[in-house]
Amino acid sequence: MIGDARFNTPLLVITEAFEDLADLLKPRRQKREIGRNGVVSNDGLRLDAFCSACTHVSVLFGCLGFAFKFAEMEYVSKVRDLVEASKTFDTLHNIIDLDVMNQTVKTQGSYSRNLRRVRLGLDLIRAIFEQFLMTNEYYSLKDAATKAYTQVCAPFHTWGVRTAVYAGMYTLPTRDQLLLRLNETDQSVEKNMRRYMEASRPIIEYIDKLYIDRNIKLDW
Template sequence: MDVMHSLIHSVRKPGSLSRNLRRVRQGLDLIRELFGQFLATNECSLREAASTAYPQVFAQYHTWAIRTAVGAGLYTLPTREQLVVKLNETNHSARKEMKRYINASLTSGYRIH
């Protein structure tokens, strides 16, 4: 795992396979964090969840300009209710699928920090 950790966190060359792998992992981590925020409370909006998840997953890799653009973009995210409708789910079924994703991502054996 030390080699994998080194590859993922140290390679920043554009087009690098290691960089691409890091981005895929971060995308999956972001989804897990968003779902975790959603499951923590029924009051959490997508904007609130993303505001918490983004700094944990991506902010350290982004420049100030990108972090600022992401911050502005957070205000365009749908409400919790709109998201559930867009996913063609109910609150209950969405929670079930979110829990399933989180459990699968944590037990995959590919957890690097």
């Protein structure tokens, strides 16, 4: 039945994937092992688990229309690169350590840079949801998305990309069209967006800390 949140909507699938991932970060669920020197050490978040949650986001792009095709291709190619990395590297911190060693953390196409880009995408979605819920039916999706993009991604994108994104915003569906395409009602969308916002926050913070702990500033 359309709009019935008892069925798995795209948003619910994404939300549950990130809740499962956030669960892995909770101390009681973290796998701990005794290191050789007897110190209890954490394994850290697994890259394959992270990638699998990130892959689910792709369904959202289908709701946005043709103008965001390039955003989809960008996002998907970065996640795919991390999926490749996960065949060799177990955890998120493994790929950052590799790039630190090779001095390629910020090099275009490096795993650490692509991880940073994907993290910005996850935060952008969180910010869009936040804006979407803060506003009422008189406030367009375009305005909500523009504000979120300005906050989260614009500072790190080139002039050309920013201009294209702002132009694309005019082609976004209306609020009601989006709800219809997401197969959500006003009530169900609020619940599901809030759940994503809560689940994604610790993951985003976890990723930021990986860089900060290695003295890498997050101004790029």
